Amino acid sequence: MTADDSFDRLDDDDYPAFTMGRAADMLGTTQGFLRAIGEARLITPLRSEGGHRRYSRYQLRIAARARELVDQGTAIEAACRIVILEDQLEEAKRLNAEYRRAAESATPTTTS
Numbered sequence: 001m002t003a004d005d006s007f008d009r010l011d012d013d014d015y016p017a018f019t020m021g022r023a024a025d026m027l028g029t030t031q032g033f034l035r036a037i038g039e040a041r042l043i044t045p046l047r048s049e050g051g052h053r054r055y056s057r058y059q060l061r062i063a064a065r066a067r068e069l070v071d072q073g074t075a076i077e078a079a080c081r082i083v084i085l086e087d088q089l090e091e092a093k094r095l096n097a098e099y100r101r102a103a104e105s106a107t108p109t110t111t112s
Contacts, residue, residue: 016046016054023055029067033076037066042080062087 024031034053037043043062045053055063062083069079 012056013058014056016056016059018055018057018060020045020053020055023060023063026060027064027067029063033067033070034063036076037063037080040077040080042066042083 018026020031020034024034027033034045034055038045038053043055043059045055045059048054065086066076066079066083069082070076074082
């Protein structure tokens with residue numbers, strides 16, 4: 001792997017670039033919060049060779065949404081479930097739009 005390859009990975013939303021401490025700092029939360037949402041299976045951080053948790057930017061966005069809900073008074077387990085359902089809804093909307101576009105392009109247009 002070259003240095004250029006390493007820098008390209010920094011733009012990858014799924015690349016686990018952040019340690020637990022750095023992730024907690026970025027989110028303005030505690031490492032315990034990150035452990036809790038991991039235990040609730042909202043996110044599953046990758047582990048380094050030394051066993052340390054590593055988080056991607058995508059995971060940090062999910063964690064930030066969960067923190068937002070917890071800060072509003074939602075229990076952490078409920079917040080995790082809400083975030084999961086929101087994510088599933090967005091995926092369903094994306095697939096629906098994709099299927100709609102495919103159906104529209106497959107429908108022949110009639111000219112008079």
